[in-house]
Amino acid sequence: MSLLKPTTKTPFHIDFDWWKKNERDWHVFLRSLLCAEHQEAFTEVEEGGMIDWIDPKTAEVKAVDGIQHTLMSHCALLPEFSDSHTAMVEAVFRVFLANGNVPMSADDLSKRLERPADIILRTISGPRVYRGLRPYQANVPSPDKEDEA
Numbered sequence: 001m002s003l004l005k006p007t008t009k010t011p012f013h014i015d016f017d018w019w020k021k022n023e024r025d026w027h028v029f030l031r032s033l034l035c036a037e038h039q040e041a042f043t044e045v046e047e048g049g050m051i052d053w054i055d056p057k058t059a060e061v062k063a064v065d066g067i068q069h070t071l072m073s074h075c076a077l078l079p080e081f082s083d084s085h086t087a088m089v090e091a092v093f094r095v096f097l098a099n100g101n102v103p104m105s106a107d108d109l110s111k112r113l114e115r116p117a118d119i120i121l122r123t124i125s126g127p128r129v130y131r132g133l134r135p136y137q138a139n140v141p142s143p144d145k146e147d148e149a
């Protein structure tokens with residue numbers, strides 16, 4: 001864990017691993033964000049159902065969470081997914097879903113959301129982690145181990 005205080009230049013992302021470990025209802029929440037069509041499609045799929053997905057960059061086949069993937073590749077890209085009434089933390093979360101969870105700093109998010117960078121930073125860097133929004137540590141290779149639950 002880094003003790004460096006994040007600045008508006010610090011990249012953040014959704015740390016799905018952290019989120020899944022720390023909040024029991026993460027799946028319910030993700031499911032609630034699916035578009036109507038996919039809500040329907042996933043009613044039969046059990047929680048944590050994995051699908052094979054080909055990483056476009058490395059052509060590597062990975063098992064990914066079906067709902068998470070569907071959300072990021074379809075539902076989050078619909079125009080109605082983000083609107084200006086969304087609360088700050090929710091808006092930030094949705095930007096990451098829609099951009100494929102590419103790390104962005106508060107400065108980047110500020111341009112995207114047209115809200116002040118310092119307020120965005122305060123929202124996502126507080127003592128309470130919301131929706132797995134955490135600083136992205138590029139120098140720490142993410143351990144690609146699966147939780148065999």
Ligand SMILES: [Zn+2]
Nearest residue numbers: 035038074075
């Ligand atoms: Zn969808």
